Amino acid sequence: MDSQRCRRVVLVSCPFQGHINPMLQLGTILSSKGFSITIVHTQLNSPKPSKHPEFDFQPIPEGLSKQEIACGNLVDIILALNERCRIPFQKRLIQMMLQQESHDEITCIIYDDLMYFSEEVANRLNIPSIVLRTSSVASLLSRLAILQLKDEGYIPFPDAMSQDQVPDFRTLRFKDLPICEFGTPKNFYQLLAHVCDIKTSSAVIWNTMDCLEESLLAEQQLKQFPIPIFTIGPMHKFAPACSSSLLKEDSSCIEWLDKQDPNSVLYISLGSMASTDEKELAEMAWGLANSKQPFLWVIRPGSTLGSEWIESLPEGFMETVRERGCIVKWAPQRDVLAHPSVGGFWTHCGWNSTLETISEGVPMICRPCFADQMVNARFVSHVWRIGLQLENQLERNEIERAVRRLMVDEEGEEMRKRAEDLKEKVEACFKKGGSSYNSLSKLVEFMSSQ
Numbered sequence: 001m002d003s004q005r006c007r008r009v010v011l012v013s014c015p016f017q018g019h020i021n022p023m024l025q026l027g028t029i030l031s032s033k034g035f036s037i038t039i040v041h042t043q044l045n046s047p048k049p050s051k052h053p054e055f056d057f058q059p060i061p062e063g064l065s066k067q068e069i070a071c072g073n074l075v076d077i078i079l080a081l082n083e084r085c086r087i088p089f090q091k092r093l094i095q096m097m098l099q100q101e102s103h104d105e106i107t108c109i110i111y112d113d114l115m116y117f118s119e120e121v122a123n124r125l126n127i128p129s130i131v132l133r134t135s136s137v138a139s140l141l142s143r144l145a146i147l148q149l150k151d152e153g154y155i156p157f158p159d160a161m162s163q164d165q166v167p168d169f170r171t172l173r174f175k176d177l178p179i180c181e182f183g184t185p186k187n188f189y190q191l192l193a194h195v196c197d198i199k200t201s202s203a204v205i206w207n208t209m210d211c212l213e214e215s216l217l218a219e220q221q222l223k224q225f226p227i228p229i230f231t232i233g234p235m236h237k238f239a240p241a242c243s244s245s246l247l248k249e250d251s252s253c254i255e256w257l258d259k260q261d262p263n264s265v266l267y268i269s270l271g272s273m274a275s276t277d278e279k280e281l282a283e284m285a286w287g288l289a290n291s292k293q294p295f296l297w298v299i300r301p302g303s304t305l306g307s308e309w310i311e312s313l314p315e316g317f318m319e320t321v322r323e324r325g326c327i328v329k330w331a332p333q334r335d336v337l338a339h340p341s342v343g344g345f346w347t348h349c350g351w352n353s354t355l356e357t358i359s360e361g362v363p364m365i366c367r368p369c370f371a372d373q374m375v376n377a378r379f380v381s382h383v384w385r386i387g388l389q390l391e392n393q394l395e396r397n398e399i400e401r402a403v404r405r406l407m408v409d410e411e412g413e414e415m416r417k418r419a420e421d422l423k424e425k426v427e428a429c430f431k432k433g434g435s436s437y438n439s440l441s442k443l444v445e446f447m448s449s450q
Helices: 017-032 066-070 074-084 086-099 117-124 137-151 185-196 210-223 252-258 278-291 317-324 333-338 351-359 373-383 396-407 410-430 435-448
Strands: 008-012 036-042 056-060 106-112 129-133 169-173 203-206 229-231 265-269 295-298 325-328 342-347 364-366 387-389
Touching: 008 017, 008 086, 017 036, 017 106, 017 129, 017 351, 017 435, 036 086, 056 086, 066 074, 074 086, 074 117, 074 185, 086 106, 086 117, 106 117, 106 435, 117 129, 137 169, 137 185, 137 210, 137 373, 169 373, 203 435, 210 229, 210 410, 210 435, 229 435, 252 295, 252 325, 252 333, 265 278, 265 333, 265 396, 278 317, 278 396, 317 325, 333 342, 333 351, 342 351, 342 396, 351 373, 351 410, 364 373, 364 396, 373 387, 387 396, 396 410, 410 435
Parallel strands: 008 036, 008 106, 036 056, 106 129, 129 203, 203 229, 265 295, 265 342, 295 325, 342 364, 364 387
Antiparallel strands: none
C-alpha cells in the first residue's frame, strides 16, 4: 500500500455484542495493514472509543424508543434500525466526504449483513461496499433453505416433521433451522431476504475457516452470485488484543482457575442475550452440583427472569458446592477458554463463542437458544463431533449425565481429542501460509485496488 496515501475504511457495526466483537476485530486487523478506520455505530450499545484510540468513532441516531428496545423483539428492532439509520448514515458519510483530504479518502464501506441499509447508501454515493458475515456459512445456507422451503410450502412445518432432515441440507433437521419466533412471520421473512441478498456489494468477508466449512463455501458460491469471498477467521486470533465487551469482565475467576486441576473445570456461559427462568436456573444448579465437577458459571445480571443476579439460586446450593464452584457476572472468555484447567464449555453456541472454543481445543455442551445457535450446535455435535447437545427441557439428572459424559467419561475424552485435532487445523489456517492468512493478504490487495 502506498505509504503516502492513507486509505480510510468505514465499518458499520450492528449494536449487539456478538456483532460488535468481529467488526472491531476486523477494524484492528485492517488498521494493522495500514488502513484508517472509522466505526459508524448506533447510540444503542455504543462501543467504548477509549478501548480503541486508533479508531475514529462516528455515532448515528437509531431512533428506537426505550419501549421498542425493552420488548426484545430482535426482528422488529433490526428492521427498524435499517429503516431509521439510512438517512443519518448518508448525512454522516457526506459530511465525512466533504471534510476529507485527498490523502484520506474513503476507499470502501464494510457493513454487518444485518445493517444492509449501508449498501444502499454506499451505492448511492458511489462508494464500494463489502459485506461482513459474522455467522457461519452453514447459517447462511440454512437461511436460504428456509426461504426455499417457505416458497415450496414446507414452512410452517408440523411438529411431526421436527426430526426430519431438511431437503438439500441433510445435516440439519427441521428443528435446527433458525426460524425466529420474534414478531410476525412476514417481518422475519422480509429480514431474512434482505440479509441473504448481497445486492451490489463487491465482496464478502467471512469470519470462518476453510478447514471448517470449505465444502459449504463452494455450495454457497453456487447458490449465490459469485463474488470474491475472503475467509479470514478466526478473526480474534488475528486481533488478540482487541477488547469490545459491553459488560465488565471479572478477572478474579482466573485466580480461581489457577487453583484447579488441568481439564477439570466446566465453564458455563449462555452469552450476552439469553435468559432463563427460575425453574431452569434451579435445574442447572442442581445438575452441576450433583455432577461433582468443578465449574465456573457466568450468570449475567438480569438474565434470570424476576431476579437481579443470583438470589434465585436454590436454597442450599452454595453450601453444597462450596469451593468447587465459582460464579461471576461476566468473564474474560478468551482467557478462560485458554486456561489449562478448563476441560469443557457449556455454551449457547453463538458463532463467536463457537470459534473461540474450537480455537482452544475445548469440547462443548451445547444449549442453543435462538437464531444461528441451533445450526452451530448441530455442527458441533454431529459434524465436527466435538460436543454434545442438550435438546430437552433442562432437567437436573440429564444435566448431571451430560456433564459427566463430557468431563469424565471416555466419550468426553474422544471429543477432547477431536477438539485438539481441530484446534491444530485452525492454527494452520491463520499462521503464515495458511488459508486464512493468505485470504487476508488477498483482501488487503482487493481493498487497495478499489
